[in-house]
Amino acid sequence: MPRALHDMNALIRPLESLGRATIGSLAGMGYAAVLLGESLYFSVAGWRIGQPLRPRAVAEQMRQIGVDALPIVVLLALTIGIMLGIQFIAALSAFGAQSQVVVAVAKSVTREFGALITAILVAGRSGSALAARIGSMSVSQEVDALATMGIEPVRYLAAPALLAMLVMLPALTIFADAVAIGGAALYSSPALNITPSAYVMQTLSLLEPGDVWQGIAKSAVFAVLITLIGVSTGFSVAGGAEGVGRATTRAVVLSICWIIVVDMIFSYFLNR
Amino acid sequence: MNVTAPLIEVEKLEAWYGRRRILNGVDFAVNPGEIRVIMGGSGSGKSTLLRHLLGLHKPRSGTVRLLGVDIARASERQMLDVRRQIGVSFQGGALLTSLSVGDNVALPLREHTNLDEATIRIMSRLKLEVVNLGGFQDLMPAQLSGGMIKRTALARAIAMDPKLLFFDEPSAGLDPVVSAELDELILRLRDALRMTIVVVTHELESAFKIADTITVLDQGDILMTGTVDAVRHSDNERIQDLLNRRPREIQVDADAYLKRLTEEAA
Structure with a gap:
């Protein structure tokens, strides 16, 4: 009988922890939804209600999330652009379709890579920073102190970050799109026997507003994902x-997972 | 609100952490102008009681009324009004590490008043003078000693001239001289600014020095509330244990002991 009980336990335990994990992630x-609403x-x-959002706090967050990330965004976007140029030239020349490189790079950068790379980068930089900052503030009772001072922690810590992120991530994405296409132009134009500026002009004529909008959306x-995950794990x-x-680790890993999954879902629905 | 009505009224407050009951129906009241010390050993529930008094936890059962407002039923606006009239100095100071000492003290003024920057600067420096930290406004919290952190936290707590001041463990982690200075400061604040002050501590010496009345908490129950003398001469065994630093007698229940050792899942 104890043996049977033991087997039962071995069966139930994983189910139990699965259930717990499910409820935990639902919670x-x-x-996160409550945080978004608030x-x-x-x-x-x-x-x-006496809890105004301070423009100064938003501006400060915009600087940290957006402006400070510019150098690394430029570096990565340029690299990704060159890399795409290399790959597309190699792949498409096999079919003698080298001239299609321009449109392939243009669409893949604006629809996918610009947004994805920027988001992953910002998740690593600012998502983790939000989680670490708010987390250490909760540990040292600074969040409690804000609340007892009548300063809503969500208003003071989360709302400025959300607004700043909503402005700066799309802005960085547009920037990354431009730099990546520039990078591709630098690498591919000699192979295509055109000047880089002709490459860029061709890109502009081939791109549709919808392509860029897809990345921005x-x-x-x-x-929203990066901010909510960073802030909620922090709190x-x-x-x-x-x-x-x-x-901090959890915030970065969760953000990147969600970004990639949501990206796939969006790509599916936007390209049907 | 009537002037003599208690500033804090707690009735039958119960608190739970999971399945463990921390407070067993506590009744508690603090009158205007008094310095009340909440005393008790570790795990007596005093921190939990304080968190409820600060409105950081909503009571599961029982009521907590601060300045006449039932915090479980208060609207956001009412809660904000209450919070503007209370000041809290946390155990570790809880200064915002990204702000300078001056900005920390000025924070409540910047958030809740429409005063111009020059006035706010003068007011926050005044408060720093009150706690003997004049001239330190440009330092960052990381550059302060333990005693200075507590005094800065106190300056921030009194920035809005609160009616009610809470002080969590003023002397924890401080040397005797600094903690005696803090006690003096608390007494001065009450006399000069007419504040009602609630201090949570386990330091007997400082409790006896500053308290008008003492509430002794033990394992989630209030053993007694009374004047310093009444507590000192209480014939309650647990209170005398606390006063004379006698270890508790732990009774071992054999069955429960065996169960704890052999139980598989908590």
Whole structure:
């Protein structure tokens, strides 16, 4: 009988932990949704209940999330552009379709790579920074202190980050699109026997507004994901310095996973 | 609100962490102008009681009224009004590490008043003078000593001239001289600014020095509330244990002990 009980336990335990994990992640999503609602509420109507969103705080976040990320975005976008140039020339020349490189790079950068690379980069830079900052503030009771001072922590910490992210991630994405196409032009134009500026002109004539909009729309969704995951893991930190470290890792991994999955779903629906 | 009505009224407050009950129906009241010390050993529930008094936890059962407002039923606006009238100095200071000392003290003024920057600067420097930290406004919290952090936290707590001041463990982690200075400061604040002050501590010496009345908390129950003398001469065994630093007698329940050792899942 104890043997049978033991077997039962071996069967039930994994189910139990699966159930717990499911409920945990559902609760996390619910919490993120509440944070989103509250952040938007404070942004729009906070001033009416004495919790105004400070333009200065938003500007500061915009600098940290957007301006400070420019050098690394330029570097990565340029590299991705060159890489795409190399790959497309190699792949398409096999069919003698080298002239299609321009359109292939243009569409893949604006629809996919610009938004994706920028979002992954910002998730690593700013998503983790949000989680670490808010996490260490919760651990040292700074979040409690804000609340008892009558400063809503969501309004003070989350709402400025959300707004800044919603502005800066699409802006960075457009920037990355341009740089990546520039990079591709630098590499491919000699192979195609045209000047880089002719390459860029050709790109502009081939691109449709819809291509660029697709990337921008995605980046806005990524902005919400990165902020909510960073902020919600930060606020739910427990367990001291180790907890902060774990939350930071978790925020980055979760953000990138969600970004890639959501990207796939969006691509499917936008390209049907 | 009537002047003599208690500033804090707690009725039958229960608090739980998971399945563990932390507070067993606590009744508690603090009158205007008094310095109340909440005393108790580790795990007595004093931090939990404080978190409820600050409105950081909503009571599961029972009521907490701050300045006459039931915090479980208050609207956001009412809650904000209450919070503007209370100041809190946390155990570790809880200064915002990204802001300078001056900006930390000025934060409540910047957020809740429409005063111009020059006035805010003068007011926050005044508060720093009150806690003997004049001239330190440009330092960052990381550059401060433990005592200076607590005093800065106190300056921030009194920035809005609150009616009600909470002080969590003023002397924890400080040397005796600095903690004696903090005690003096608390007494001065009450006399000069007419504040009602609630101090949570386990330091007997400082408790006896500053308290008008003491509430002794033990394992989620209030053992007694009374004047310093009444507590000192109480014949309650647990209170005397606390005062004389006697270790608790732990009774071992053999069955429960065996169960804890052999149980598979908590």
